[in-house]
Amino acid sequence: MKISPKKPVLAIGPLHPLQEEMEFFQLTVDGEIVTDIDVRIGFNHRGIEGISETLQFDQVPYLISRICGICSASHPLAFVQAVEELAGVTVPDRARYVRTIINELERIHSHVLWVGLAGHFIGYDTVFMWAWKYREPILDILEKITGNRNNYGNVKVGGCREDIDDSMIPEILKELDEIEKKMDMLIKAVLDDPILQARLKGVGVLTYEDAIKYAVTGPTARGSGVPIDVRRDDVYAAYGELDWNVIVQPEGDVFAKAVVRLLETMEAIKITRQALKKLPGGPIAVEVKEIPPGEAMGHTEAPRGETFHYVRSDGGNRPVRHKVRAPSYVNVPSFKASCVGANISDATITLASVDPCYSCTERLAVVGRNDKVICDGKELLRLSRARTEQMKKQMGYKEGFKFE
Amino acid sequence: MNSLGQSIIELLLLGFLLTAVVGLVASWIVRKVSAKVQYRVGPPFMQPFYDVIKLLGKEQTIPEEANGFVFCLAPLVALSSVILLSTMLLRIALQKEGYFAGDVIVVLYLLAMPSLALILGASASASPHASIGSAREMKLLISYELPLLLAFTIVLIKASGQIEQSQLLSLAALSGLKPIMSISGCLAFLVSILCIQAKLGLVPFDVAEAETELAGGVIIEYSGPLLAMWTLEHAMLLVALPVFVVELFLGGFDSIILGIIKYVVVVVLLILIKNTNPRMRIDQIMKFFWYYCSPILIIALVLAVVGNFLGIGWL
Numbered sequence: 001m002k003i004s005p006k007k008p009v010l011a012i013g014p015l016h017p018l019q020e021e022m023e024f025f026q027l028t029v030d031g032e033i034v035t036d037i038d039v040r041i042g043f044n045h046r047g048i049e050g051i052s053e054t055l056q057f058d059q060v061p062y063l064i065s066r067i068c069g070i071c072s073a074s075h076p077l078a079f080v081q082a083v084e085e086l087a088g089v090t091v092p093d094r095a096r097y098v099r100t101i102i103n104e105l106e107r108i109h110s111h112v113l114w115v116g117l118a119g120h121f122i123g124y125d126t127v128f129m130w131a132w133k134y135r136e137p138i139l140d141i142l143e144k145i146t147g148n149r150n151n152y153g154n155v156k157v158g159g160c161r162e163d164i165d166d167s168m169i170p171e172i173l174k175e176l177d178e179i180e181k182k183m184d185m186l187i188k189a190v191l192d193d194p195i196l197q198a199r200l201k202g203v204g205v206l207t208y209e210d211a212i213k214y215a216v217t218g219p220t221a222r223g224s225g226v227p228i229d230v231r232r233d234d235v236y237a238a239y240g241e242l243d244w245n246v247i248v249q250p251e252g253d254v255f256a257k258a259v260v261r262l263l264e265t266m267e268a269i270k271i272t273r274q275a276l277k278k279l280p281g282g283p284i285a286v287e288v289k290e291i292p293p294g295e296a297m298g299h300t301e302a303p304r305g306e307t308f309h310y311v312r313s314d315g316g317n318r319p320v321r322h323k324v325r326a327p328s329y330v331n332v333p334s335f336k337a338s339c340v341g342a343n344i345s346d347a348t349i350t351l352a353s354v355d356p357c358y359s360c361t362e363r364l365a366v367v368g369r370n371d372k373v374i375c376d377g378k379e380l381l382r383l384s385r386a387r388t389e390q391m392k393k394q395m396g397y398k399e400g401f402k403f404e
Numbered sequence: 405m406n407s408l409g410q411s412i413i414e415l416l417l418l419g420f421l422l423t424a425v426v427g428l429v430a431s432w433i434v435r436k437v438s439a440k441v442q443y444r445v446g447p448p449f450m451q452p453f454y455d456v457i458k459l460l461g462k463e464q465t466i467p468e469e470a471n472g473f474v475f476c477l478a479p480l481v482a483l484s485s486v487i488l489l490s491t492m493l494l495r496i497a498l499q500k501e502g503y504f505a506g507d508v509i510v511v512l513y514l515l516a517m518p519s520l521a522l523i524l525g526a527s528a529s530a531s532p533h534a535s536i537g538s539a540r541e542m543k544l545l546i547s548y549e550l551p552l553l554l555a556f557t558i559v560l561i562k563a564s565g566q567i568e569q570s571q572l573l574s575l576a577a578l579s580g581l582k583p584i585m586s587i588s589g590c591l592a593f594l595v596s597i598l599c600i601q602a603k604l605g606l607v608p609f610d611v612a613e614a615e616t617e618l619a620g621g622v623i624i625e626y627s628g629p630l631l632a633m634w635t636l637e638h639a640m641l642l643v644a645l646p647v648f649v650v651e652l653f654l655g656g657f658d659s660i661i662l663g664i665i666k667y668v669v670v671v672v673l674l675i676l677i678k679n680t681n682p683r684m685r686i687d688q689i690m691k692f693f694w695y696y697c698s699p700i701l702i703i704a705l706v707l708a709v710v711g712n713f714l715g716i717g718w719l
Contacts, residue, residue, distance in 0.1 A: 018616045032536070032686065121616045123607045123683030129442035176611075195608065198549050199682050344536065345685045348617045 010034075010344065014043050015345040018121060018348055021347020021358040027339075027347060034347045037339050039332055047363045052322040057083055057157055057291055059318065064309075065151050067324065068360045070113065072151045073099075073106040074302035075324070075360075078309040081236060081298030083157045086313055087291050093238075095159035100238040100275045102146065102154055103300070104268040109138040109305060110303035111219075111261040111268075112183070114355045115190065118258065121352045122199055122345075124392035134182045141172055159285025167278050176276075180269050187262045200255035203342070204350025207252055210337040219264065219352045221332045223257035230301040242274045254353040259353075290317070302327055304355050326360030418498075419491030426454040426621040427639035428609050434642070434675055441679045459632035467625050469530035478525025479626070479633035484639050485517035490644040496576045497647060499614065506573050511648065512556065518637060519545050519603065522612070529625035537621025540686050541612040544602055547693040548609075552599040554701040555592035559583050559652055561708040565715075579656030586711065586718050589705035593653040595697045597670070600645040601677055602689070604638070608681040609689060646670040 013024035017210030021230075022043035028036040048067055052060050060077035068075065077099055084091060112135040119127030139149040146152035146162050154161050190196060206216070211224035221228050229237040229246045247263045249256035295317040299308045312321040331354040339347045431452045439446025441648025466472050492511060519541060526538035562583040564572060571577035583589030602609035613621045623634050650656060650666045657663030684692065 004593070008535070010532050010536065017619050029532075031539070119682065122615070123610060123616065124681065125438070125607075126442050126679045127682075129444060133443050193682075195681055195684070198688060200682065217581070343685055343687070345614070345617055345683070 012348070012351070013040075018352065019356070019358070023356070023358045025335075025351060027344065029344060032343050032345075033348060034339055034342055036229075037335050037347075039335060041332075041358055041361055042363060044359065046359075049322050049324060051202065053319055056317045057313075057319065060322065061155055061157075062153055064324070065153055067326070069150050070110045070357065071106070071302045071304065071307065071326070071360065073102045073154070074300045074307050075309070075326075076153075076155045077103060077237070078298040078300040078302075078307045078324070079311065080155050080157050081300070082309050082311040083291060083298075083313075083319075084288075085298060086294050086296040086311060087157070087288050089158050089288050091159055091287060092283050092286060094163070094282045095284045096238045097275050097279050098160045098162075098164055098244045098284060099155060100163065100242070101272050101279075102142070102152055103274070104272045105138055105142050105145075106152075107268045107303045108133050108179070108183075108265045108272075109142070110355075110391065111265045112186075114140070114261055114303075115186070115258065117351055117355075118349065119190075121349050122196075124196070131186060134179070134186060137175055137179055141175055144172070154314055156285065157291075158288040158341060161284070161285075162204075163284045164276075164279065166279075169279065172222060172272060173276060176269055176273055180266070183262075183265055183269070185223050187266070190261065190262065198254065200258060200349070201251075201253055203254045203346045204338040205252045205355055206334055206338040208250070210334065214330065214334040214337060216305070216331050216334050216354070218301070218303070219260045220305060220332070220334065222246065222248045223260045224252035228306075230299055230306050234299065236298075236300060238275055238278075239271075241278070242271050244271050244274075254349055257353050291317070295321075299372050304328055304357060304360075305331060307360075324360075326357065328354065328357045328361040329363075332356050414489060414495065415491050417439065418494050419487040419489075422494065423487070423490040423640045423643045424636055427636070427641070428456065429642045430642040430671060431639045433671065434678070437672070437675045438462050438679050441675075452635075456632050456635055459635065460494060460629050462628040462631075464626075464628035464630060467530050471528040471530075474524055474528035474632060478521045478528065479630050479637065482518040482521035482637045482642075484645060485514050485521070486640045489514040489517075489586065490640055490647075492575070493644055493647045493651065496579055496651060497663060498660075508556070508573050508578065513549070513552070514551045515552075515645075515648070516545070516549070517602070518641060522634075525626070526612075526622035530623050533618045533620070533624045534622055537612045537614070537618050537624070540614075541622055543686050543690060544609065546613060547690040548599040548602045550701075551595050551693055551697040551701055554698060554705060555596045555599070556652070557640065558588050558592040558701065558705055558708050561705070561712060562589055565712050575651060579651035580658075582653075582655040584653045584655075586708070588708040588711065588719060589653060591700055591704040593649070595701055597648055597654070597673055597677075598693075598697065601674055602640055602647075602693075603645060604674070606674060606678045608677070610683055611686045611689065628664060642671070646674070 007028050010029050011024070012018055012027060014022045024043070026038040026040070026042040027034045028038075048064060052063055055063055064075045064079055065072040096368040112131050116128040116131030116135070119131065120123070136266045142152060145164050145168070146154045168258055206220065206224045208225045211221050211226045216224070216226075217228065226246060227246055227248045230236070232246055244267050247260050247267060249259050291313045293313055295310070295312040297308065297310045299306050301307075307327060308325040310321070310323040311319050314320045334354065335351060339350050342350060429452075430447055432447065435451070436446040466475055492514075492561040523538045523541050523545075526541065559578065560572060563578055563581055566581055569575050584593050594606065605613055613623065618624065623631065626634055646667050649670055650663065654666045657666075707719045709719065
């Protein structure tokens with residue numbers, strides 16, 4: 001990267017202590033003020049959609065729960081909902097409740113994780129460590145239910161894999177009470193801290209208009225006063241039968257996003273508790289024999305916003321097209337509205353405030369000048385073959401040559 | 405032994421060796437106590453020593469576009485001024501009588517040297533991160549120097565009634581007094597704790613290094629032995645600055661045990677502030693020191709003058 005003396009560029013990435021994944025923010029700065037921001041992704045593209053098209057419908061949830069280590073319940077759920085819609089399957093009641101419970105527990109641990117990270121990003125390591133300590137019991141509950149702390153692998157087309165044992169429920173409810181107490185303490189400590197307020201209030205404001213314009217989702221949108229939530233707007237799993245609220249804050253700053261996330265953890269605890277108490281009996285899965293040709297889409301409210309999955313089937317046992325759109329993909333561009341004009345210190349916490357997840361967002365596109373695509377699948381294949389030929393030449397490859 | 409030889413031995417033993425060892429132990433205490441506050445295990449006792457020793461054996465890279473001479477000189481300047489500073493302070497702590505008369509003005513100059521060297525080294529390293537870091541360090545220096553000088557003036561005013569005029573600038577004479585036993589002295593003590601927190605670059609004033617913003621900021625381009633020097637210098641400041649505060653405000657090291665207790669109390673105060681605050685923005689820090697700390701100290705200054713004039717000791 002060339003740095004011109006007139007426009008100094010502060011590089012956040014590709015590897016930077018601010019983010020645990022690879023991403024590249026180029027902040028054009030004037031002293032301490034950010035005048036422009038450019039976001040580049042694509043450092044760790046794994047070709048999930050391509051791999052997904054080579055797997056059977058039953059194998060895909062296993063793969064896509066690995067899109068992201070945190071949203072490993074919402075991604076597969078969105079996918080199986082799409083396939084179930086395609087196959088016209090009605091999921092048993094118990095499976096719907098189990099799905100709700102796992103998704104809400106995932107939301108709690110994701111939001112608490114964000115609070116900790118946000119603390120770390122503004123140098124408040126005590127909040128970081130405390131929040132992550134309080135997150136542990138939630139992972140323990142998830143392990144108890146599904147066998148895994150992350151990547152639960154608990155949804156399949158037609159229902160769930162693992163059931164919640166009824167004998168576990170009182171124990172889990174007790175642990176939830178403990179967690180609620182601790183969360184209550186943490187929320188009060190974080191939201192009442194005057195220095196945290198001075199640091200976060202009025203910072204990185206994403207206005208209501210900008211939130212609509214950039215079509216942001218999840219807590220990012222709800223923190224800007226846009227009351228959208230897939231759980232309420234397009235009811236899935238058991239959310240329609242439970243009593244809960246959508247948390248909305250109108251301010252649009254980082255503090256509002258923190259408030260939304262913290263209060264959502266309390267709502268999530270409420271939902272989990274109700275779902276555990278109301279858990280109906282019966283089977284947890286129905287058998288799905290065939291997926292008819294056609295296309296369908298499924299979406300869920302992941303901790304970071306709406307996760308969208310599109311599936312097309314030709315009647316075989318594999319999806320012929322599987323498209324994933326993770327929430328960070330729409331949330332990340334909103335930095336253009338919220339970071340420009342801010343101080344560098346404010347810009348970095350604003351970058352973190354949408355809880356960006358780059359493993360979900362990764363895309364590969366090689367674009368030339370004048371926005372003309374100069375590289376597609378065929379071109380990549382040609383490049384790869386040319387490279388192999390070149391290597392053969394370098395190593396003196398001939399017919400009958402053996403690699404030593 | 406002639407006085408030159410003695411001075412050199414004092415510089416090496418007292419200023420460098422003792423300060424470095426105590427400083428690294430103190431930085432272990434900072435890390436360990438922070439870890440305990442955060443439910444972590446924390447590093448083993450020898451970790452700060454291992455860090456420095458290992459860094460000394462690492463490869464030294466100097467950025468291509470950097471001004472190599474200034475880049476390498478900066479940590480040396482910082483380290484040598486801290487050695488000189490801690491020799492003076494520890495000499496007074498261990499033995500007040502004798503030929504040595506530490507001058508407070510010299511101490512104040514030496515206190516500013518590490519920050520200036522840091523600014524110099526960062527500016528020479530040809531990195532946008534480091535240049536923003538050095539600009540922040542500069543602003544930081546501007547913001548806390550005024551309250552620090554005011555606090556020091558209060559000590560002088562409190563002392564002027566108690567010791568001879570000719571002894572007024574001698575740290576050895578000043579360290580026998582306890583200005584903290586008065587309202588103005590107490591305020592001055594609290595503000596100087598914040599000032600040395602900023603001088604040490606600890607949270608909430610770690611804007612110049614700001615790991616999650618500037619990825620190390622001022623020291624981003626340093627590696628190997630030069631980084632070891634910065635680490636060592638930072639650890640040694642952890643001795644020099646609290647000892648300076650102890651001598652200026654808390655009556656110094658009247659007995660070794662009591663002195664060590666005072667030192668530990670100051671360090672614990674620093675750790676507590678570090679662990680209960682997020683990093684502030686640089687403009688917030690400037691406002692904090694100029695709009696809050698300085699007016700408070702000006703009021704304290706007036707109190708001290710009035711107290712002296714009327715002969716009321718506790719004002």
